[in-house]
Amino acid sequence: MKTFIRSTEPFDWHAIAEIAGGARLELSDDASARIGAARALVEQIVERGIRAYGVNTGVGALCDTVVSQAKQHDLSHNILMSHAVGVGPLLGPEAVRAIMAAAVNNYAHGYSGVRLAVVRQLVALLNGDCVPEVPAFGSVGYLSHMAHIALVCVGAGWARFGDTRVSGAEALRRLGLEPLSLEAKEGLSLVNGTPCVTGLAVLALARARRLLDWVDVVAAMTFENLQGQVEAFGAQSLAFRVSPGLETVGARLRGALAGSGILAVAAGRRTQDSLSLRAIPHVHGAARDVFDDVARSVDRELASVTDNPIVAGTPDHPSVYSQAHAVSASLALAMDSLGVALAQVAAMSERRIDRLVNPLVSGLPAFLAADGGTRSGFMIAQYTAASLVAQNHREAAPASLDGGVTSGLQEDHLCHATPAALKALNIVENGTRIVAIELLAAVQAYDLQPADLPRSPYTEALRTRIRSVVPIYRDDRPLADDMNRVFRMIVDDAPPPLADPERRPSRLQDEYERTS
Known part of the structure; x- marks a missing residue:
């Protein structure tokens, strides 16, 4: 099976299309290092109390509401739950895989600030042929689709292995993974950006x-x-x-x-x-x-x-x-x-x-x-x-x-x-x-x-x-x-x-x- 390695250069659309069709995805050491370096910046922002949207503030119209460090985990977790509002028929497996591959590509630029463990969880879902259930409708931009994908990363939501439907928790168990406990900014990064439209x-x-x-x-x-x-x-x-x-x-x-x-x-x-x-x-x-x-x-x-x-x-x-x-x-x-x-x-x-x-x-x-x-x-x-x-x-x-x-x-x-x-x-x-x-x-x-x-x-x-x-x-x-x-x-x-x-x-x- 063909494998695409995300390294110093971003993927082009051909690579994303092949991953959507079943090819494997891996992160190079330098891509992993960039992801880790960006996480270190978020940790400094949290420690110093530097105001940053979605890190220590609410989101959307709540952007001026300060969130204490003790509640930043709750903020990230709650963002997934409240943003998972998709409705209608499910996207096909190729579409979901394309969105996930585009998200990994975005994180690998090294400016998102999520932990490497978060990106590796998405990569594991891709390579394990685990497809989160993602309703097609409910987005005016980019939020709901990635939220449904991210639910599986924390052991919630639903996923499919072929024709078998399983809970997010069961999907992780089958892959030998533990549910993620999200930290500052990670909930927002998991639903934000343009991976949805890019993958589609x-x-x-x-x-x-x-x-x-x-x-x-x-x-x-x-x-x-x-x-x-x-x-x-x-x-x-x-x-x-x-x-x-x-x-x-x-x-x-x-x-x-x-x-x-x-x-x-x-x-x-x-x-x-x-x-x-x-x-x-x-x-x-x-x-x-x-x-x-x-x-x-x-x-x-x-x-x-x-x-x-x-x-x-x-x-x-x-x-x-x-x-x-x-x-x-x-x-x-x-x-x-x-x-x-x-x-x-x-x-x-x-x-x-x-x-x-x-x-x-x-x-x-x-x-x-x-x-x-x-x-x-x-x-x-x-x-x-x-x-x-x-x-x-x-x-x-x-x-x-x-x-x-x-x-x-x-x-x-x-x-x-x-x-x-x-x-x-x-x-x-x-x-x-x-x-x-x-x-x-x-x-x-x-x-x-x-x-x-x-x-x-x-x-x-x-x-x-x-x-x-x-x-x-x-x-x-x-x-x-x-x-x-x-x-x-x-x-x-x-x-x-x-x-x-x-x-x-x-x-x-x-x-x-x-x-x-």
Whole structure:
């Protein structure tokens, strides 16, 4: 099993994604030393009575209420209990692991002031495949999700080992751990910062990357079935627009469609195709450009200290910075942007599905039914795609503009970063289901084409791969089962690789190819 070591350099989003998927995490000696040095600063702050938010004061609107040293343990413990207010369905194991890995990464910067034992407890949960139960909803920023994770560290709350649900106390017993007794600042540090949105943003990136790779090749299959004019994807034509994403998608489409007999016969039949066909590089490419920007934002977040307060300086001269680094406007905006980009890609996919099933433009049997009249084929599957597009439109409304006031006017500007990431994840899932329907419809369309029109080698290989799992559809079984099967294929597996020597990927795309 792969192991990632948090040392002098922060993790990037690729590392967090792999840890979320089951890789191990370890702390280097220097990271452990930084965590310990920051703890020494907190101990000096406590001993000298230097006023520090959440260390020896209350939190939120209670920030001016001084807490005696004797009650600082109670403050940390009570913060977990009062902040564990999540509701609704539980986050999946990958999401919880991503949040935990992002939290460990943040503590390892060496400015949080928690004891090394606290960080090691989180690492032990990760490496022991113990997943705290974390409700998805209830956060306007970052508090409730980490509070539910931290409950398990103190022997409270609930966790899962695979399908087995156990109490937090039992989870620690199984791992050979003792419940933590929190000290000054640790309760606040465990719920503060931006690990929630950062971890969820990493998961959204990983799933979006897979979706963007699939939607290119699925769109190529639809384009071929509809006998598009392939010169729209020519390198010379696309070069007039400056966009690394467009260049990448154009090259991928040319690679996927190279050698197509269908397109060779169709050349010159029309002046231009509909926008859902000829603008594939422009829309998919724009989404890839947004993806690269978001990936850079997430990596910057992982390189940032997001505690409040931050402790720095030396034991002789400790400094406390109680500002607003736990507010992640950058990731709220980034997740809103990613959601909108993917919603547009998915909407275009649904338009292509509609063209495949519409005999007025496809030239194929109505609704791709093998026997019209008694069979509806993909008629209602297109309804499902349209429904998911509409749901994405609602989800794509920007969470970063929701605003609100909490904590007695102390927190009177809210960015809703974590909800923005949750919405982006929903849009990715809906988009993946739409693309799965397009893939099924495109393969069905191939089966209804004249036998003497050869497909490109790439699309034929992909068609064969799908048909090895899902036979031609004859209204002889619930179509939802086929849709779910192909959805899981897209989620779990990359599409067949495209060998294209003319592609010049961006740095992030090149890194993806190296690490995938």
